[in-house]
Amino acid sequence: MHTYSLFEHLLFPPTFLNRKQLGCQLKGKTILITGASSGIGEQLAYLLSEIKVHMILVARREDKLLAMKREIETKSAQVSVFPADLRNQKEMEELLTFLHQLPEGLDIVISNAGHSIKRSINQSLDRYHDFTRTMAINYFAPVQLLLSTIPLLEKKQGHIINVSTINALLLPLPYWAAYQASKAASDSWFRSAAPELNMMGISATSIYLPLVRTPMILPTDAYQKLPAMSPQHVAKIICNSICTKRKTYKPWWLIFGQLASILFRSWWEFLIPRMLRKKGNGNEGV
Template sequence: MTSTGWWFQAKHALDTRGPFPRRRRGTLAEAVTGRRVLVTGASSGIGRAAAIDLGAAGATVLLVARRETELDEATRTIVTGGGKAFAYPCDLNDAAATEATIARILDDHGGVDILVNNAGRSIRRPLDQSYDRAHDFERTMRLNYLAAVRMMLGVLPGMRERRYGRVINVLSAANLFGGPGYSAYVASKAALDEVSTSFQGETLSENVTFTSIYMPLVRTAMVAPDNRYLKAASLSPEEAGRVVCDAIVHHPRRMGPTFGRLTRLVDAISTERADAARHRRFASGI
Protein backbone atom coordinates (compact mmCIF):
# COMPACT_ATOMS: atom_id res chain seq x y z
CA MET A 1 0.00 0.00 0.00
CA THR A 2 1.25 3.46 -0.82
CA SER A 3 1.84 5.88 2.02
CA THR A 4 -1.37 7.75 1.30
CA GLY A 5 -3.37 4.73 0.09
CA TRP A 6 -5.14 4.38 3.44
CA TRP A 7 -8.09 6.55 2.40
CA PHE A 8 -11.40 4.73 2.69
CA GLN A 9 -13.80 4.57 -0.26
CA ALA A 10 -16.46 3.04 1.98
CA LYS A 11 -17.00 2.70 5.67
CA HIS A 12 -14.53 -0.15 6.25
CA ALA A 13 -12.96 -0.66 2.81
CA LEU A 14 -9.37 0.35 2.22
CA ASP A 15 -8.61 2.23 -0.97
CA THR A 16 -6.33 -0.05 -2.99
CA ARG A 17 -6.20 2.24 -6.02
CA GLY A 18 -3.64 4.61 -4.62
CA PRO A 19 -3.80 8.09 -3.18
CA PHE A 20 -6.25 10.78 -4.11
CA PRO A 21 -4.72 13.30 -6.53
CA ARG A 22 -3.39 16.35 -4.75
CA ARG A 23 -0.58 18.81 -5.09
CA ARG A 24 2.71 17.39 -3.84
CA ARG A 25 4.57 19.34 -1.19
CA GLY A 26 7.78 17.30 -1.22
CA THR A 27 9.02 14.28 0.66
CA LEU A 28 9.06 13.40 4.33
CA ALA A 29 12.81 13.94 4.45
CA GLU A 30 12.39 17.44 3.00
CA ALA A 31 9.69 18.19 5.56
CA VAL A 32 11.48 16.97 8.69
CA THR A 33 15.25 16.92 8.18
CA GLY A 34 16.73 19.03 10.95
CA ARG A 35 13.30 19.57 12.52
CA ARG A 36 12.46 18.78 16.14
CA VAL A 37 9.39 16.54 16.17
CA LEU A 38 7.61 15.74 19.44
CA VAL A 39 5.42 12.62 19.39
CA THR A 40 3.21 11.68 22.33
CA GLY A 41 2.11 8.11 22.90
CA ALA A 42 5.36 7.10 21.22
CA SER A 43 6.09 3.87 23.08
CA SER A 44 3.79 1.69 20.95
CA GLY A 45 1.25 1.62 18.17
CA ILE A 46 0.76 4.60 15.89
CA GLY A 47 3.12 6.87 17.80
CA ARG A 48 6.00 4.39 17.78
CA ALA A 49 5.58 3.65 14.08
CA ALA A 50 5.45 7.35 13.17
CA ALA A 51 8.47 8.14 15.36
CA ILE A 52 10.56 5.46 13.65
CA ASP A 53 9.67 6.76 10.19
CA LEU A 54 10.40 10.33 11.26
CA GLY A 55 13.79 9.36 12.69
CA ALA A 56 14.70 7.53 9.50
CA ALA A 57 13.75 10.63 7.48
CA GLY A 58 16.12 12.91 9.39
CA ALA A 59 14.03 14.41 12.18
CA THR A 60 15.21 14.83 15.74
CA VAL A 61 12.45 12.83 17.40
CA LEU A 62 11.35 13.60 20.95
CA LEU A 63 9.39 10.63 22.23
CA VAL A 64 6.94 11.06 25.11
CA ALA A 65 5.00 8.23 26.75
CA ARG A 66 4.23 6.72 30.13
CA ARG A 67 5.86 3.29 29.71
CA GLU A 68 9.57 3.93 30.12
CA THR A 69 10.87 0.50 29.05
CA GLU A 70 8.96 0.51 25.76
CA LEU A 71 9.83 4.17 25.20
CA ASP A 72 13.54 3.46 25.61
CA GLU A 73 13.27 0.53 23.19
CA ALA A 74 11.60 2.70 20.53
CA THR A 75 14.29 5.35 21.01
CA ARG A 76 17.06 2.77 20.63
CA THR A 77 15.45 1.50 17.43
CA ILE A 78 15.63 4.99 15.91
CA VAL A 79 19.20 5.60 17.06
CA THR A 80 20.36 2.18 15.88
CA GLY A 81 18.95 3.04 12.47
CA GLY A 82 21.07 6.17 12.34
CA GLY A 83 18.48 8.66 13.55
CA LYS A 84 18.35 11.11 16.42
CA ALA A 85 15.90 10.40 19.21
CA PHE A 86 15.40 11.32 22.85
CA ALA A 87 13.05 9.66 25.33
CA TYR A 88 10.98 11.64 27.83
CA PRO A 89 8.99 9.32 30.11
CA CYS A 90 5.90 11.11 31.38
CA ASP A 91 2.40 10.28 32.57
CA LEU A 92 0.42 12.83 30.59
CA ASN A 93 -2.51 12.37 32.96
CA ASP A 94 -0.42 14.29 35.50
CA ALA A 95 -0.63 18.02 34.74
CA ALA A 96 2.44 18.98 36.76
CA ALA A 97 4.52 16.18 35.22
CA THR A 98 3.38 17.17 31.74
CA GLU A 99 4.35 20.81 32.20
CA ALA A 100 7.71 19.80 33.70
CA THR A 101 8.38 17.53 30.71
CA ILE A 102 7.54 20.29 28.25
CA ALA A 103 9.88 22.67 30.07
CA ARG A 104 12.65 20.06 30.00
CA ILE A 105 12.20 19.44 26.28
CA LEU A 106 12.31 23.15 25.50
CA ASP A 107 15.40 23.55 27.66
CA ASP A 108 17.14 20.57 26.04
CA HIS A 109 16.30 21.37 22.42
CA GLY A 110 15.39 25.04 22.26
CA GLY A 111 11.95 24.42 20.84
CA VAL A 112 9.67 22.08 18.93
CA ASP A 113 8.91 22.48 15.24
CA ILE A 114 6.29 19.74 14.82
CA LEU A 115 3.97 18.35 17.50
CA VAL A 116 2.09 15.08 17.05
CA ASN A 117 -0.67 14.74 19.67
CA ASN A 118 -1.17 11.01 19.43
CA ALA A 119 -1.53 9.80 23.04
CA GLY A 120 -5.08 8.78 23.85
CA ARG A 121 -7.45 6.70 25.92
CA SER A 122 -10.51 4.92 24.55
CA ILE A 123 -13.48 3.76 26.60
CA ARG A 124 -16.43 1.82 25.24
CA ARG A 125 -19.41 2.06 27.57
CA PRO A 126 -23.03 2.69 26.54
CA LEU A 127 -25.15 5.32 28.22
CA ASP A 128 -27.13 2.90 30.39
CA GLN A 129 -23.85 1.73 31.94
CA SER A 130 -22.46 5.23 32.42
CA TYR A 131 -24.90 6.89 34.81
CA ASP A 132 -22.58 6.47 37.79
CA ARG A 133 -19.32 6.81 35.86
CA ALA A 134 -18.73 10.51 35.31
CA HIS A 135 -15.08 9.75 35.97
CA ASP A 136 -14.90 8.03 32.55
CA PHE A 137 -15.51 11.40 30.94
CA GLU A 138 -13.08 13.12 33.27
CA ARG A 139 -10.19 10.76 32.59
CA THR A 140 -10.63 10.74 28.82
CA MET A 141 -10.73 14.54 28.82
CA ARG A 142 -7.64 14.63 31.03
CA LEU A 143 -5.51 12.68 28.56
CA ASN A 144 -7.11 13.15 25.15
CA TYR A 145 -7.85 16.86 25.50
CA LEU A 146 -6.18 18.62 28.44
CA ALA A 147 -2.78 16.94 28.02
CA ALA A 148 -2.79 17.77 24.32
CA VAL A 149 -3.75 21.37 25.07
CA ARG A 150 -0.87 21.64 27.55
CA MET A 151 1.48 20.37 24.86
CA MET A 152 0.20 22.94 22.38
CA LEU A 153 0.35 25.82 24.85
CA GLY A 154 3.93 24.84 25.64
CA VAL A 155 5.26 24.71 22.08
CA LEU A 156 3.10 27.24 20.22
CA PRO A 157 4.85 30.38 21.51
CA GLY A 158 8.13 29.24 19.95
CA MET A 159 6.43 28.14 16.73
CA ARG A 160 4.76 31.53 16.36
CA GLU A 161 7.96 33.40 17.12
CA ARG A 162 9.90 31.39 14.52
CA ARG A 163 6.94 31.60 12.10
CA TYR A 164 6.96 27.87 11.50
CA GLY A 165 5.04 25.05 13.14
CA ARG A 166 2.96 21.98 12.48
CA VAL A 167 0.48 20.48 14.95
CA ILE A 168 -0.93 17.05 14.06
CA ASN A 169 -3.86 15.83 16.14
CA VAL A 170 -4.75 12.14 15.88
CA LEU A 171 -8.52 11.97 16.32
CA SER A 172 -11.06 9.31 15.35
CA ALA A 173 -13.17 8.64 12.29
CA ALA A 174 -16.03 8.49 14.78
CA ASN A 175 -15.68 12.26 15.05
CA LEU A 176 -17.11 12.37 11.53
CA PHE A 177 -19.96 9.87 11.72
CA GLY A 178 -20.60 9.52 15.44
CA GLY A 179 -19.59 6.98 18.05
CA PRO A 180 -22.52 5.60 20.04
CA GLY A 181 -21.08 3.66 22.96
CA TYR A 182 -17.87 5.69 22.83
CA SER A 183 -19.31 9.00 23.97
CA ALA A 184 -16.52 9.88 26.43
CA TYR A 185 -13.78 9.11 23.92
CA VAL A 186 -15.39 10.82 20.94
CA ALA A 187 -16.30 13.92 22.95
CA SER A 188 -12.74 14.35 24.21
CA LYS A 189 -11.35 14.11 20.68
CA ALA A 190 -14.00 16.54 19.42
CA ALA A 191 -12.90 19.06 22.03
CA LEU A 192 -9.32 18.82 20.76
CA ASP A 193 -10.56 19.29 17.20
CA GLU A 194 -12.54 22.40 18.08
CA VAL A 195 -9.82 24.12 20.10
CA SER A 196 -7.41 23.55 17.22
CA THR A 197 -9.87 25.14 14.81
CA SER A 198 -9.92 28.22 17.02
CA PHE A 199 -6.12 28.28 17.34
CA GLN A 200 -5.76 27.96 13.56
CA GLY A 201 -7.81 31.10 13.09
CA GLU A 202 -5.16 33.00 15.07
CA THR A 203 -1.96 31.47 13.65
CA LEU A 204 -2.56 30.94 9.94
CA SER A 205 -0.62 34.01 8.83
CA GLU A 206 2.32 32.89 10.98
CA ASN A 207 2.85 29.62 9.05
CA VAL A 208 1.67 27.56 12.01
CA THR A 209 -0.83 24.97 10.86
CA PHE A 210 -3.08 22.39 12.50
CA THR A 211 -4.12 19.06 10.96
CA SER A 212 -6.92 16.88 12.29
CA ILE A 213 -6.57 13.22 11.31
CA TYR A 214 -9.84 11.35 11.66
CA MET A 215 -8.13 7.99 11.98
CA PRO A 216 -10.06 4.83 11.14
CA LEU A 217 -9.68 1.60 13.08
CA VAL A 218 -6.05 0.68 13.78
CA ARG A 219 -4.87 -2.68 15.12
CA THR A 220 -3.38 -1.48 18.40
CA ALA A 221 -3.62 -2.54 22.02
CA MET A 222 -6.36 0.08 22.46
CA VAL A 223 -8.88 -1.95 20.44
CA ALA A 224 -7.62 -5.43 21.34
CA PRO A 225 -10.09 -5.97 24.23
CA ASP A 226 -13.10 -5.61 21.92
CA ASN A 227 -13.74 -8.91 20.10
CA ARG A 228 -15.97 -7.16 17.55
CA TYR A 229 -12.88 -5.71 15.92
CA LEU A 230 -10.88 -8.92 15.52
CA LYS A 231 -11.95 -9.41 11.89
CA ALA A 232 -12.82 -5.82 11.02
CA ALA A 233 -10.94 -4.02 8.24
CA SER A 234 -8.28 -1.90 9.82
CA LEU A 235 -4.89 -0.29 9.39
CA SER A 236 -1.70 -1.64 10.85
CA PRO A 237 0.18 0.69 13.20
CA GLU A 238 2.79 1.11 10.47
CA GLU A 239 0.17 2.20 7.93
CA ALA A 240 -1.34 4.61 10.44
CA GLY A 241 2.13 5.95 11.23
CA ARG A 242 2.59 6.75 7.56
CA VAL A 243 -0.70 8.63 7.60
CA VAL A 244 0.74 10.84 10.35
CA CYS A 245 3.87 11.38 8.27
CA ASP A 246 1.75 12.29 5.24
CA ALA A 247 -0.01 14.89 7.37
CA ILE A 248 3.35 16.44 8.21
CA VAL A 249 4.38 16.55 4.55
CA HIS A 250 1.12 17.88 3.11
CA HIS A 251 -0.30 19.59 6.24
CA PRO A 252 -3.94 19.63 5.10
CA ARG A 253 -6.44 21.07 7.55
CA ARG A 254 -8.28 17.76 7.80
CA MET A 255 -7.70 14.14 6.73
CA GLY A 256 -10.34 11.45 6.97
CA PRO A 257 -12.12 8.52 5.32
CA THR A 258 -14.51 9.38 2.53
CA PHE A 259 -17.48 7.70 4.18
CA GLY A 260 -17.05 9.74 7.32
CA ARG A 261 -16.82 13.02 5.46
CA LEU A 262 -19.95 12.18 3.45
CA THR A 263 -21.76 11.30 6.67
CA ARG A 264 -20.83 14.69 8.13
CA LEU A 265 -22.32 16.30 5.01
CA VAL A 266 -25.54 14.31 5.47
CA ASP A 267 -25.58 15.35 9.13
CA ALA A 268 -25.39 19.01 8.11
CA ILE A 269 -28.22 18.61 5.61
CA SER A 270 -30.48 16.26 7.59
CA THR A 271 -29.53 15.71 11.19
CA GLU A 272 -32.56 13.48 11.73
CA ARG A 273 -31.40 11.01 9.09
CA ALA A 274 -27.89 10.98 10.49
CA ASP A 275 -29.22 10.37 14.00
CA ALA A 276 -31.35 7.50 12.73
CA ALA A 277 -28.35 5.94 11.01
CA ARG A 278 -26.29 6.22 14.20
CA HIS A 279 -29.10 4.62 16.20
CA ARG A 280 -29.39 1.71 13.76
CA ARG A 281 -25.66 1.16 13.89
CA PHE A 282 -25.64 1.12 17.69
CA ALA A 283 -28.70 -1.16 17.89
CA SER A 284 -27.08 -3.63 15.52
CA GLY A 285 -23.96 -3.79 17.66
CA ILE A 286 -21.63 -2.24 15.09
Protein backbone atom coordinates (compact mmCIF):
# COMPACT_ATOMS: atom_id res chain seq x y z
CA MET A 1 0.00 0.00 0.00
CA HIS A 2 1.35 3.43 -0.98
CA THR A 3 2.19 5.64 2.01
CA TYR A 4 1.05 9.22 1.59
CA SER A 5 3.54 12.06 1.73
CA LEU A 6 2.74 15.07 3.91
CA PHE A 7 1.46 16.92 0.83
CA GLU A 8 -0.73 13.97 -0.17
CA HIS A 9 -2.18 13.85 3.36
CA LEU A 10 -3.20 17.48 2.87
CA LEU A 11 -4.70 16.86 -0.58
CA PHE A 12 -6.42 13.60 0.37
CA PRO A 13 -7.51 13.76 4.02
CA PRO A 14 -8.61 10.48 5.63
CA THR A 15 -12.09 9.15 4.90
CA PHE A 16 -14.04 7.82 7.87
CA LEU A 17 -15.89 4.62 7.09
CA ASN A 18 -18.47 3.18 9.47
CA ARG A 19 -17.87 -0.49 8.72
CA LYS A 20 -20.69 -1.65 10.99
CA GLN A 21 -23.20 0.58 9.18
CA LEU A 22 -21.83 -0.54 5.82
CA GLY A 23 -22.18 -4.20 6.80
CA CYS A 24 -25.78 -3.74 7.98
CA GLN A 25 -26.71 -1.82 4.84
CA LEU A 26 -25.15 -4.26 2.38
CA LYS A 27 -25.90 -7.61 4.01
CA GLY A 28 -27.54 -9.91 1.47
CA LYS A 29 -27.17 -7.51 -1.46
CA THR A 30 -25.75 -8.14 -4.92
CA ILE A 31 -23.06 -5.77 -6.19
CA LEU A 32 -21.60 -5.54 -9.69
CA ILE A 33 -18.06 -4.15 -9.97
CA THR A 34 -16.52 -3.54 -13.40
CA GLY A 35 -12.78 -3.16 -13.80
CA ALA A 36 -12.46 -5.46 -10.79
CA SER A 37 -9.11 -7.17 -11.40
CA SER A 38 -6.81 -4.33 -10.36
CA GLY A 39 -6.62 -0.87 -8.85
CA ILE A 40 -9.81 0.60 -7.44
CA GLY A 41 -12.07 -2.33 -8.34
CA GLU A 42 -9.75 -4.87 -6.73
CA GLN A 43 -9.37 -2.91 -3.50
CA LEU A 44 -13.12 -2.33 -3.32
CA ALA A 45 -13.74 -6.07 -3.64
CA TYR A 46 -11.31 -6.83 -0.82
CA LEU A 47 -12.83 -4.10 1.37
CA LEU A 48 -16.27 -5.69 0.93
CA SER A 49 -14.99 -9.22 1.53
CA GLU A 50 -15.90 -9.20 5.24
CA ILE A 51 -19.58 -8.52 4.46
CA LYS A 52 -22.17 -11.13 3.48
CA VAL A 53 -22.73 -9.80 -0.02
CA HIS A 54 -22.73 -11.33 -3.48
CA MET A 55 -20.12 -9.59 -5.62
CA ILE A 56 -20.04 -9.99 -9.38
CA LEU A 57 -16.52 -9.13 -10.50
CA VAL A 58 -16.05 -8.20 -14.15
CA ALA A 59 -12.72 -7.69 -15.91
CA ARG A 60 -10.71 -9.13 -18.77
CA ARG A 61 -8.24 -11.22 -16.73
CA GLU A 62 -9.97 -14.42 -15.71
CA ASP A 63 -6.94 -15.79 -13.82
CA LYS A 64 -6.77 -12.71 -11.60
CA LEU A 65 -10.52 -12.76 -10.97
CA LEU A 66 -10.40 -16.44 -9.97
CA ALA A 67 -7.50 -15.76 -7.59
CA MET A 68 -9.48 -12.93 -6.01
CA LYS A 69 -12.54 -15.19 -5.69
CA ARG A 70 -10.53 -17.85 -3.86
CA GLU A 71 -9.12 -15.32 -1.41
CA ILE A 72 -12.34 -13.38 -0.81
CA GLU A 73 -14.48 -16.48 -0.27
CA THR A 74 -12.29 -17.49 2.68
CA LYS A 75 -14.09 -14.59 4.40
CA SER A 76 -17.79 -13.68 4.32
CA ALA A 77 -18.59 -12.58 0.77
CA GLN A 78 -19.76 -14.73 -2.12
CA VAL A 79 -18.13 -14.02 -5.49
CA SER A 80 -19.15 -14.64 -9.09
CA VAL A 81 -16.51 -13.87 -11.70
CA PHE A 82 -17.35 -12.87 -15.23
CA PRO A 83 -14.31 -12.41 -17.49
CA ALA A 84 -15.26 -10.01 -20.28
CA ASP A 85 -13.94 -7.20 -22.40
CA LEU A 86 -16.86 -4.79 -22.28
CA ARG A 87 -15.87 -3.41 -25.69
CA ASN A 88 -16.72 -6.78 -27.19
CA GLN A 89 -20.42 -6.81 -28.03
CA LYS A 90 -20.78 -10.59 -27.71
CA GLU A 91 -19.13 -10.62 -24.28
CA MET A 92 -21.22 -7.64 -23.16
CA GLU A 93 -24.43 -9.38 -24.21
CA GLU A 94 -23.38 -12.53 -22.35
CA LEU A 95 -22.79 -10.45 -19.21
CA LEU A 96 -26.20 -8.78 -19.52
CA THR A 97 -27.90 -12.15 -19.96
CA PHE A 98 -26.14 -13.40 -16.83
CA LEU A 99 -27.25 -10.35 -14.83
CA HIS A 100 -30.87 -10.67 -15.92
CA GLN A 101 -30.89 -14.31 -14.85
CA LEU A 102 -29.76 -13.57 -11.30
CA PRO A 103 -32.46 -14.99 -8.99
CA GLU A 104 -31.82 -12.34 -6.34
CA GLY A 105 -31.70 -9.39 -8.74
CA LEU A 106 -29.16 -6.57 -8.64
CA ASP A 107 -28.76 -3.88 -5.98
CA ILE A 108 -25.65 -1.84 -6.78
CA VAL A 109 -23.58 -1.17 -9.90
CA ILE A 110 -20.07 0.24 -9.52
CA SER A 111 -19.13 1.46 -13.02
CA ASN A 112 -15.36 1.55 -12.70
CA ALA A 113 -13.83 0.00 -15.85
CA GLY A 114 -11.93 2.46 -18.00
CA HIS A 115 -9.01 3.16 -20.28
CA SER A 116 -6.61 6.10 -20.23
CA ILE A 117 -4.47 7.34 -23.09
CA LYS A 118 -2.11 10.29 -23.46
CA ARG A 119 -1.07 11.09 -27.02
CA SER A 120 -0.67 14.28 -29.03
CA ILE A 121 -2.99 15.01 -31.95
CA ASN A 122 0.03 15.07 -34.27
CA GLN A 123 0.84 11.51 -33.22
CA SER A 124 -2.81 10.45 -33.54
CA LEU A 125 -3.37 11.35 -37.19
CA ASP A 126 -3.28 7.70 -38.28
CA ARG A 127 -4.59 6.30 -34.97
CA TYR A 128 -8.36 6.87 -35.14
CA HIS A 129 -8.71 3.58 -33.26
CA ASP A 130 -7.32 5.32 -30.14
CA PHE A 131 -10.50 7.37 -30.03
CA THR A 132 -12.93 4.58 -30.86
CA ARG A 133 -11.53 2.13 -28.31
CA THR A 134 -11.35 4.79 -25.58
CA MET A 135 -14.91 5.89 -26.26
CA ALA A 136 -15.99 2.24 -26.37
CA ILE A 137 -14.85 1.41 -22.83
CA ASN A 138 -15.29 4.80 -21.15
CA TYR A 139 -18.66 5.76 -22.64
CA PHE A 140 -20.53 3.24 -24.80
CA ALA A 141 -19.93 0.21 -22.56
CA PRO A 142 -21.14 1.80 -19.31
CA VAL A 143 -24.15 3.34 -21.07
CA GLN A 144 -25.16 -0.04 -22.53
CA LEU A 145 -24.59 -1.76 -19.19
CA LEU A 146 -26.67 0.76 -17.27
CA LEU A 147 -29.50 0.95 -19.80
CA SER A 148 -29.91 -2.81 -19.47
CA THR A 149 -29.62 -2.98 -15.67
CA ILE A 150 -31.79 0.03 -14.77
CA PRO A 151 -34.98 -2.12 -14.68
CA LEU A 152 -33.22 -4.53 -12.30
CA LEU A 153 -32.05 -1.68 -10.08
CA GLU A 154 -35.49 -0.07 -10.09
CA LYS A 155 -37.02 -3.25 -8.64
CA LYS A 156 -34.52 -3.15 -5.75
CA GLN A 157 -34.44 0.67 -5.34
CA GLY A 158 -30.76 0.29 -6.09
CA HIS A 159 -27.71 2.48 -6.48
CA ILE A 160 -25.34 3.34 -9.35
CA ILE A 161 -21.88 4.70 -8.62
CA ASN A 162 -20.05 6.16 -11.62
CA VAL A 163 -16.28 6.41 -11.11
CA SER A 164 -15.24 9.50 -13.04
CA THR A 165 -12.36 11.99 -13.10
CA ILE A 166 -11.87 15.60 -12.05
CA ASN A 167 -10.80 16.26 -15.66
CA ALA A 168 -14.46 16.06 -16.67
CA LEU A 169 -15.06 19.25 -14.64
CA LEU A 170 -11.96 21.21 -15.67
CA LEU A 171 -10.56 22.77 -18.82
CA PRO A 172 -9.35 20.15 -21.32
CA LEU A 173 -5.61 19.46 -21.40
CA PRO A 174 -3.38 18.96 -24.45
CA TYR A 175 -2.49 15.34 -25.32
CA TRP A 176 -5.61 14.00 -23.57
CA ALA A 177 -8.23 14.54 -26.28
CA ALA A 178 -9.31 10.89 -26.55
CA TYR A 179 -9.49 10.29 -22.81
CA GLN A 180 -11.11 13.57 -21.78
CA ALA A 181 -13.73 13.45 -24.54
CA SER A 182 -14.80 9.96 -23.50
CA LYS A 183 -14.93 10.74 -19.77
CA ALA A 184 -16.77 14.02 -20.38
CA ALA A 185 -19.34 12.16 -22.49
CA SER A 186 -19.84 9.56 -19.76
CA ASP A 187 -20.13 12.19 -17.05
CA SER A 188 -22.60 14.31 -19.02
CA TRP A 189 -24.75 11.26 -19.80
CA PHE A 190 -24.81 10.14 -16.19
CA ARG A 191 -25.58 13.60 -14.77
CA SER A 192 -28.35 14.02 -17.33
CA ALA A 193 -29.81 10.61 -16.43
CA ALA A 194 -29.48 11.04 -12.65
CA PRO A 195 -32.74 12.99 -12.04
CA GLU A 196 -34.69 10.37 -13.99
CA LEU A 197 -32.96 7.58 -12.07
CA ASN A 198 -33.81 9.31 -8.78
CA MET A 199 -37.44 9.54 -9.89
CA MET A 200 -37.39 5.74 -10.31
CA GLY A 201 -35.97 5.31 -6.82
CA ILE A 202 -32.41 4.61 -7.98
CA SER A 203 -29.65 6.55 -6.22
CA ALA A 204 -26.92 7.97 -8.48
CA THR A 205 -23.44 8.96 -7.32
CA SER A 206 -20.61 10.52 -9.33
CA ILE A 207 -17.10 10.02 -7.90
CA TYR A 208 -14.69 12.61 -9.33
CA LEU A 209 -11.15 11.40 -8.74
CA PRO A 210 -7.75 13.01 -9.13
CA LEU A 211 -4.73 10.94 -10.15
CA VAL A 212 -4.97 7.49 -8.53
CA ARG A 213 -1.93 5.24 -8.11
CA THR A 214 -3.16 2.28 -10.17
CA PRO A 215 -1.49 0.13 -12.85
CA MET A 216 -3.15 2.35 -15.48
CA ILE A 217 -0.73 5.22 -14.72
CA LEU A 218 2.48 3.15 -14.62
CA PRO A 219 3.45 3.66 -18.31
CA THR A 220 3.44 7.45 -17.80
CA ASP A 221 6.79 8.28 -16.18
CA ALA A 222 5.78 11.84 -15.31
CA TYR A 223 3.05 10.53 -13.01
CA GLN A 224 5.40 8.64 -10.71
CA LYS A 225 6.45 11.83 -8.89
CA LEU A 226 3.04 13.50 -8.81
CA PRO A 227 0.74 13.30 -5.77
CA ALA A 228 -1.81 10.53 -6.24
CA MET A 229 -4.60 8.97 -4.24
CA SER A 230 -4.29 5.32 -3.23
CA PRO A 231 -6.87 2.83 -4.58
CA GLN A 232 -7.51 1.69 -0.99
CA HIS A 233 -8.53 5.26 -0.13
CA VAL A 234 -10.84 5.42 -3.15
CA ALA A 235 -12.43 2.11 -2.12
CA LYS A 236 -13.30 3.68 1.24
CA ILE A 237 -14.79 6.72 -0.51
CA ILE A 238 -16.99 4.47 -2.64
CA CYS A 239 -18.15 2.49 0.40
CA ASN A 240 -18.85 5.71 2.27
CA SER A 241 -20.94 6.88 -0.70
CA ILE A 242 -22.93 3.64 -0.58
CA CYS A 243 -23.79 4.39 3.04
CA THR A 244 -24.61 8.08 2.59
CA LYS A 245 -26.12 7.95 -0.94
CA ARG A 246 -24.30 11.23 -1.59
CA LYS A 247 -24.74 12.53 -5.13
CA THR A 248 -21.09 13.48 -5.70
CA TYR A 249 -17.63 13.11 -4.26
CA LYS A 250 -15.01 15.72 -5.20
CA PRO A 251 -11.62 16.52 -3.64
CA TRP A 252 -11.96 19.56 -1.35
CA TRP A 253 -9.60 21.59 -3.53
CA LEU A 254 -11.37 20.95 -6.84
CA ILE A 255 -13.54 24.06 -6.42
CA PHE A 256 -10.43 26.21 -6.85
CA GLY A 257 -9.57 24.42 -10.09
CA GLN A 258 -13.13 24.90 -11.34
CA LEU A 259 -13.04 28.61 -10.52
CA ALA A 260 -9.70 28.96 -12.28
CA SER A 261 -11.13 27.15 -15.32
CA ILE A 262 -13.81 29.84 -15.55
CA LEU A 263 -11.80 32.92 -14.61
CA PHE A 264 -8.60 32.19 -16.50
CA ARG A 265 -9.89 30.28 -19.52
CA SER A 266 -8.93 32.99 -22.02
CA TRP A 267 -5.44 33.25 -20.53
CA TRP A 268 -5.06 29.47 -20.65
CA GLU A 269 -6.14 29.30 -24.30
CA PHE A 270 -3.73 32.13 -25.11
CA LEU A 271 -0.72 30.74 -23.26
CA ILE A 272 -0.95 26.98 -23.78
CA PRO A 273 -0.13 26.97 -27.55
CA ARG A 274 2.97 29.06 -26.84
CA MET A 275 4.02 26.74 -24.03
CA LEU A 276 3.60 23.72 -26.31
CA ARG A 277 5.67 25.31 -29.06
CA LYS A 278 8.52 25.86 -26.58
CA LYS A 279 8.25 22.35 -25.25
CA GLY A 280 7.92 20.68 -28.63
CA ASN A 281 5.21 18.35 -29.83
CA GLY A 282 5.37 15.69 -27.10
CA ASN A 283 3.99 12.20 -27.34
CA GLU A 284 3.26 9.57 -24.77
CA GLY A 285 0.80 6.72 -24.97
CA VAL A 286 -0.85 4.66 -22.25
